[in-house]
Amino acid sequence: MTDSPWTRKDLLGIADLSAEEIEHVLDTAESFREVSDRPIKKVPTLRGRTVVNLFFEASTRTRSSFEIAEKRLSADSINFAAKSSGLLKGESLVDTALNLQAMAPDLIVIRHGHPGVPHMLARRVEAGVINAGDGAHEHPTQALLDALTIRQHKKRFEGLKVSIVGDIEHSRVVRSNVLLLGKLGAEVTVAGPRTLMPVDMESYGVRVVHSIEEAVRGADVVMMLRVQLERGARMAFPSTREYFRLFGLTRERLKAAKRDVIIMHPGPMNRGVEIASDVAEGRYSVILEQVANGVAIRMAVLYLLSGVHQEIG
Amino acid sequence: MTDSPWTRKDLLGIADLSAEEIEHVLDTAESFREVSDRPIKKVPTLRGRTVVNLFFEASTRTRSSFEIAEKRLSADSINFAAKSSGLLKGESLVDTALNLQAMAPDLIVIRHGHPGVPHMLARRVEAGVINAGDGAHEHPTQALLDALTIRQHKKRFEGLKVSIVGDIEHSRVVRSNVLLLGKLGAEVTVAGPRTLMPVDMESYGVRVVHSIEEAVRGADVVMMLRVQLERGARMAFPSTREYFRLFGLTRERLKAAKRDVIIMHPGPMNRGVEIASDVAEGRYSVILEQVANGVAIRMAVLYLLSGVHQEIG
Amino acid sequence: MTDSPWTRKDLLGIADLSAEEIEHVLDTAESFREVSDRPIKKVPTLRGRTVVNLFFEASTRTRSSFEIAEKRLSADSINFAAKSSGLLKGESLVDTALNLQAMAPDLIVIRHGHPGVPHMLARRVEAGVINAGDGAHEHPTQALLDALTIRQHKKRFEGLKVSIVGDIEHSRVVRSNVLLLGKLGAEVTVAGPRTLMPVDMESYGVRVVHSIEEAVRGADVVMMLRVQLERGARMAFPSTREYFRLFGLTRERLKAAKRDVIIMHPGPMNRGVEIASDVAEGRYSVILEQVANGVAIRMAVLYLLSGVHQEIG
Numbered sequence: 002m003t004d005s006p007w008t009r010k011d012l013l014g015i016a017d018l019s020a021e022e023i024e025h026v027l028d029t030a031e032s033f034r035e036v037s038d039r040p041i042k043k044v045p046t047l048r049g050r051t052v053v054n055l056f057f058e059a060s061t062r063t064r065s066s067f068e069i070a071e072k073r074l075s076a077d078s079i080n081f082a083a084k085s086s087g088l089l090k091g092e093s094l095v096d097t098a099l100n101l102q103a104m105a106p107d108l109i110v111i112r113h114g115h116p117g118v119p120h121m122l123a124r125r126v127e128a129g130v131i132n133a134g135d136g137a138h139e140h141p142t143q144a145l146l147d148a149l150t151i152r153q154h155k156k157r158f159e160g161l162k163v164s165i166v167g168d169i170e171h172s173r174v175v176r177s178n179v180l181l182l183g184k185l186g187a188e189v190t191v192a193g194p195r196t197l198m199p200v201d202m203e204s205y206g207v208r209v210v211h212s213i214e215e216a217v218r219g220a221d222v223v224m225m226l227r228v229q230l231e232r233g234a235r236m237a238f239p240s241t242r243e244y245f246r247l248f249g250l251t252r253e254r255l256k257a258a259k260r261d262v263i264i265m266h267p268g269p270m271n272r273g274v275e276i277a278s279d280v281a282e283g284r285y286s287v288i289l290e291q292v293a294n295g296v297a298i299r300m301a302v303l304y305l306l307s308g309v310h311q312e313i314g
Numbered sequence: 315m316t317d318s319p320w321t322r323k324d325l326l327g328i329a330d331l332s333a334e335e336i337e338h339v340l341d342t343a344e345s346f347r348e349v350s351d352r353p354i355k356k357v358p359t360l361r362g363r364t365v366v367n368l369f370f371e372a373s374t375r376t377r378s379s380f381e382i383a384e385k386r387l388s389a390d391s392i393n394f395a396a397k398s399s400g401l402l403k404g405e406s407l408v409d410t411a412l413n414l415q416a417m418a419p420d421l422i423v424i425r426h427g428h429p430g431v432p433h434m435l436a437r438r439v440e441a442g443v444i445n446a447g448d449g450a451h452e453h454p455t456q457a458l459l460d461a462l463t464i465r466q467h468k469k470r471f472e473g474l475k476v477s478i479v480g481d482i483e484h485s486r487v488v489r490s491n492v493l494l495l496g497k498l499g500a501e502v503t504v505a506g507p508r509t510l511m512p513v514d515m516e517s518y519g520v521r522v523v524h525s526i527e528e529a530v531r532g533a534d535v536v537m538m539l540r541v542q543l544e545r546g547a548r549m550a551f552p553s554t555r556e557y558f559r560l561f562g563l564t565r566e567r568l569k570a571a572k573r574d575v576i577i578m579h580p581g582p583m584n585r586g587v588e589i590a591s592d593v594a595e596g597r598y599s600v601i602l603e604q605v606a607n608g609v610a611i612r613m614a615v616l617y618l619l620s621g622v623h624q625e626i627g
Numbered sequence: 628m629t630d631s632p633w634t635r636k637d638l639l640g641i642a643d644l645s646a647e648e649i650e651h652v653l654d655t656a657e658s659f660r661e662v663s664d665r666p667i668k669k670v671p672t673l674r675g676r677t678v679v680n681l682f683f684e685a686s687t688r689t690r691s692s693f694e695i696a697e698k699r700l701s702a703d704s705i706n707f708a709a710k711s712s713g714l715l716k717g718e719s720l721v722d723t724a725l726n727l728q729a730m731a732p733d734l735i736v737i738r739h740g741h742p743g744v745p746h747m748l749a750r751r752v753e754a755g756v757i758n759a760g761d762g763a764h765e766h767p768t769q770a771l772l773d774a775l776t777i778r779q780h781k782k783r784f785e786g787l788k789v790s791i792v793g794d795i796e797h798s799r800v801v802r803s804n805v806l807l808l809g810k811l812g813a814e815v816t817v818a819g820p821r822t823l824m825p826v827d828m829e830s831y832g833v834r835v836v837h838s839i840e841e842a843v844r845g846a847d848v849v850m851m852l853r854v855q856l857e858r859g860a861r862m863a864f865p866s867t868r869e870y871f872r873l874f875g876l877t878r879e880r881l882k883a884a885k886r887d888v889i890i891m892h893p894g895p896m897n898r899g900v901e902i903a904s905d906v907a908e909g910r911y912s913v914i915l916e917q918v919a920n921g922v923a924i925r926m927a928v929l930y931l932l933s934g935v936h937q938e939i940g
Contacts, residue, residue: 049666062413293416356674581722
């Protein structure tokens with residue numbers, strides 16, 4: 002990790018990153034993967050560093066992955082949940098940012114419902130800022146952990162056929178994944194009901210189809226998306242049963258994919274809605290590897306950003 | 315602690331344990347008791363280990379006891395509260411278990427409203443699982459801390475007269491206590507209003523009576539239970555005043571007990587409902603020793619389970 | 628820090644402290660300030676000590692400042708939030724105190740809505756107790772961090788003209804500040820609408836005025852208070868616009884102050900209500916220094932109280 006091409010203070014989105022930077026994060030994460038396999042799952046790398054986890058939206062899954070990553074790096078974590086947060090009530094986001102800065106954290110992990118909030122924060126604080134999801138805009142660590150999982154199985158991205166299927170419109174992860182896979186040379190297909198497909202998807206350089214059969218045919222990777230029932234996806238189709246009939250990933254449908262296809266899902270899954278239970282737990286599924294890789298990617302990102310910070314400060 | 319008879323991955327209930335295993339947990343806890351009396355209340359035993367506290371029901375008392383035990387052992391604690399938990403929303407408990415497993419925790423402490431959930435979790439994860447209460451089924455660390463407190467005062471269990479008095483039906487702790495005391499040879503009497511007494515209590519090998527006077531007479535240990543007003547116990551008697559008149563432990567009633575009786579209560583107490591305030595703070599009360607022993611028992615259990623895990627992993 | 632005049636177990640209020648003790652806390656905090664400027668912001672001072680943060684009212688700002696201070700001192704923090712706290716439900720505050728004591732924490736930081744609760748707690752537990760705000764009564768660490776900020780800029784308190792302006796009635800910080808500044812010899816003026824001014828303010832030995840112009844004139848320090856819209860201050864004036872017109876701190880109004888005036892605010896600010904945005908971020912503002920000093924003061928207080936505890940225990 003000596004000749005790092007990483008010179009950024011923040012990780013705000015995949016849009017900013019070069020293919021080389023992406024590969025460097027993946028390499029770094031690979032070297033952290035084995036820490037979680039040790040009996041003593043801890044390295045002193047970030048000892049004495051303070052990481053603020055600032056979550057304006059509930060997200061136990063992502064927050065806990067970051068928190069475990071922070072603890073495995075020996076950092077001190079401070080958690081702010083939006084609901085209980087007097088810090089955030091009655092003051093502008095700028096004041097929240099300035100206040101956090103005054104307490105001198107080293108890194109801030111932020112989840113917010115509105116696109117661009119992490120970018121605003123990054124401009125106002127010296128601390129490194131990690132975007133843990135800003136609405137449907139970017140969620141870079143999710144795309145990186147997906148990429149790490151793909152690379153472990155496929156060894157390459159160039160020419161790889163990756164199909165992303167489901168509730169494209171409400172997904173927090175599609176945009177970052179499409180950007181990342183495009184930068185690394187994969188051929189991305191996006192599929193979903195018309196009512197859940199943003200009109201401008203073609204502009205991202207992806208193939209857009211409206212049947213899961215077409216998306217799965219010849220695919221190396223099938224990435225299923227959670228139907229965001231809680232964000233209004235419910236209005237877009239007659240019933241979850243109907244959704245499963247039209248867009249659910251079944252063993253039958255999977256037969257059209259490459260023989261060594263891998264199945265991914267960012268979680269939490271709606272079994273029997275976007276994915277059949279036996280497919281979710283089947284031999285092609287790498288869904289739990291994604292979770293494990295999530296901790297490794299977050300360790301890598303925390304490490305890389307704090308390294309830069311260390312040289313500056 | 316070298317010749318440990320402890321070979322279990324999980325602590326799910328007292329039902330599983332032999333008398334020898336129970337005594338071994340108590341002995342181990344005894345050796346941890348003095349850590350909490352030191353100026354520096356910390357040992358490096360679980361340094362680098364990750365403990366997930368997964369509470370589907372609010373329980374600050376038990377959770378904080380575990381969390382203090384974890385910190386005194388130098389473990390890293392990750393807290394999940396049910397309410398705020400995106401991890402747990404919209405996915406099956408199995409997926410929650412598998413996801414947790416993928417993050418490679420060493421131990422999981424779980425509290426859940428339904429009997430058997432910790433057992434299901436334990437079958438799905440490699441991590442050691444500690445049942446911190448599954449409905450009214452088992453709450454083994456509570457029974458163990460009660461046993462430690464009794465042993466410190468009475469030195470033996472064989473032939474000891476222990477009476478458990480109050481809201482038997484809604485209690486989280488009765489079943490584990492009855493099982494444990496039976497295994498160690500104590501003579502258990504259970505007393506409470508008929509409306510708060512499960513019909514099958516005799517099948518546990520205990521004496522069932524319906525007056526507190528009868529329960530207290532000649533008792534070595536009187537264990538008072540919290541009237542679970544919030545779980546519907548309110549319907550079972552006319553008023554809390556009436557309950558106190560019939561089943562409240564008073565100084566007067568205590569006179570019929572052995573001269574060196576000890577008074578226990580798992581907390582939180584309803585003073586003036588199941589126990590008079592002067593009895594709760596009086597010379598026979600060991601209620602606060604129970605709290606202190608709770609930390610020691612949890613340290614012992616965390617230590618024993620992680621030891622097994624260490625040898626396997 | 629060898630010849631400490633600090634012999635107290637608790638920090639309950641400024642009312643108890645001598646000028647010498649106050650200056651000693653400020654000196655100690657000064658020596659901790661630089662820890663937050665290091666790349667490794669951590670000292671082993673409180674390693675192995677347990678600090679319970681017991682917040683009966685939400686207060687992310689104060690809680691996080693304490694939590695960061697605790698982590699920079701290597702203490703173990705246990706957080707109790709009031710809402711989710713089974714520990715606190717259905718039992719008296721006395722039982723909560725006794726239970727906490729039984730878990731043997733070294734220090735307890737308490738925020739409660741009612742005056743005197745920290746004092747009651749301090750009488751019942753061996754642990755050192757820090758009052759983090761008991762209603763509108765005392766909030767000593769806030770007054771101390773304000774004093775540290777003033778001393779850094781003005782080098783003295785004797786004869787210093789300090790004006791406190793705004794919602795005096797609902798403020799959590801006025802009383803401690805008035806007491807502290809009086810003990811150190813400053814001349815305090817208090818200003819605010821009559822509807823937000825307690826009738827007995829003169830009894831504190833302060834000058835009471837009812838125009839911001841009069842308060843600002845010749846002031847060395849202007850301390851603006853948050854209009855506590857959420858605590859009913861809203862009823863006391865026609866509109867926030869009207870409040871700003873009458874009592875908002877503007878650049879124009881600031882011209883009447885000393886040329887080297889400093890502007891303070893305990894946060895969170897209502898920009899455009901009690902303070903103009905350009906004043907809040909302007910050259911006289913020391914508001915963010917207050918936040919940074921907050922961490923240093925809390926480190927100092929935690930250190931001083933634990934030191935006493937160490938000698939006793």
